[in-house]
Amino acid sequence: MSKEIEVLEANEAFYRAFTARDADAMAALWSRSAPVACIHPGWDALDGRAEVIGSFRAILGTSSAPKVHCSVAAAHVVGETAFVTCHELVAGARFVATNVFTREEGAWRMIHHHSSPLGPAQPRVHRPEPELRS
Amino acid sequence: MSKEIEVLEANEAFYRAFTARDADAMAALWSRSAPVACIHPGWDALDGRAEVIGSFRAILGTSSAPKVHCSVAAAHVVGETAFVTCHELVAGARFVATNVFTREEGAWRMIHHHSSPLGPAQPRVHRPEPELRS
Numbered sequence: 680m681s682k683e684i685e686v687l688e689a690n691e692a693f694y695r696a697f698t699a700r701d702a703d704a705m706a707a708l709w710s711r712s713a714p715v716a717c718i719h720p721g722w723d724a725l726d727g728r729a730e731v732i733g734s735f736r737a738i739l740g741t742s743s744a745p746k747v748h749c750s751v752a753a754a755h756v757v758g759e760t761a762f763v764t765c766h767e768l769v770a771g772a773r774f775v776a777t778n779v780f781t782r783e784e785g786a787w788r789m790i791h792h793h794s795s796p797l798g799p800a801q802p803r804v805h806r807p808e809p810e811l812r813s
Numbered sequence: 814m815s816k817e818i819e820v821l822e823a824n825e826a827f828y829r830a831f832t833a834r835d836a837d838a839m840a841a842l843w844s845r846s847a848p849v850a851c852i853h854p855g856w857d858a859l860d861g862r863a864e865v866i867g868s869f870r871a872i873l874g875t876s877s878a879p880k881v882h883c884s885v886a887a888a889h890v891v892g893e894t895a896f897v898t899c900h901e902l903v904a905g906a907r908f909v910a911t912n913v914f915t916r917e918e919g920a921w922r923m924i925h926h927h928s929s930p931l932g933p934a935q936p937r938v939h940r941p942e943p944e945l946r947s
Contacts, residue, residue, distance in 0.1 A: 713891045714889035714890070714891070715889070716887070716896070718909055720929070720932075721931065721932030722909075722931075722932065723931060724898035724909060726887060753858070753860060755847070755849070755850055755925070756848070757848070757894055758892070758893060758915075759894075760891055760893075762850070762913055762924070762925055764850050764852065764860070775857060775858060777852065777913075777925060779896055779911075779913065781891045781892075781894075790891060790896070791889070791896055791911060793927050795929025795930070796855065796929070796930075797855065798855030798856065
């Protein structure tokens with residue numbers, strides 16, 4: 680199996696844990712030895728495993744935790760590290776995410792998640808006139 | 814020099830190129846051999862060097878290209894790959910970014926940039942503001 684497919688499967692596991700509200704499965708997906716961080720939509724960056732896993736336990740522990748479906752995932756592998764870009768569909772809203780992974784004990788474990796709102800009229804093909812704010 | 818400092822300096826170089834509207838310097842900062850991607854605020858993911866560099870040339874080529882100042886940068890190194898989380902200050906607005914780097918020919922080159930709006934009331938509590946300035 681190619682590394683890209685392995686990474687895409689690890690990415691899918693993240694969204695399965697999210698949608699199942701399974702905080703233990705979520706915790707198991709994140710690296711235990713590498714430095715980790717997380718940027719939830721609109722939030723500041725969380726730094727370190729305790730803070731990141733704590734945020735997911737808080738989010739997934741509520742009955743209103745959203746189901747998050749992943750689509751158009753693309754894996755980019757660089758040696759033993761990889762990042763995925765994908766869309767997240769949450770209650771009719773569309774987000775775009777970066778998920779970073781590293782190989783640890785034979786498995787691809789997450790080291791970073793960054794999710795943010797996707798603007799309107801942003802098909803995943805080519806961009807029209809660039810209009811930028813950053 | 815620690816890898817973290819090297820990575821933070823590469824991150825600063827990205828914002829210097831941005832603020833100087835120097836598209837050639839920007840192009841030189843990005844990897845030529847690894848797969849690259851970029852998510853500008855509100856945009857869908859751009860995939861591949863041609864698309865990513867093209868977007869920066871379009872953005873930096875306009876007289877209205879914003880100056881972007883980086884603060885509270887934190888580097889997370891995993892072997893020969895690293896990611897930085899930081900804030901971007903753009904004309905009074907605050908964004909949060911993920912920048913991913915890999916070591917290539919002795920230099921830390923960018924492989925991914927993801928920037929998105931920071932919500933209100935999100936102080937960066939866990940960081941003592943030790944950022945490198947350009």
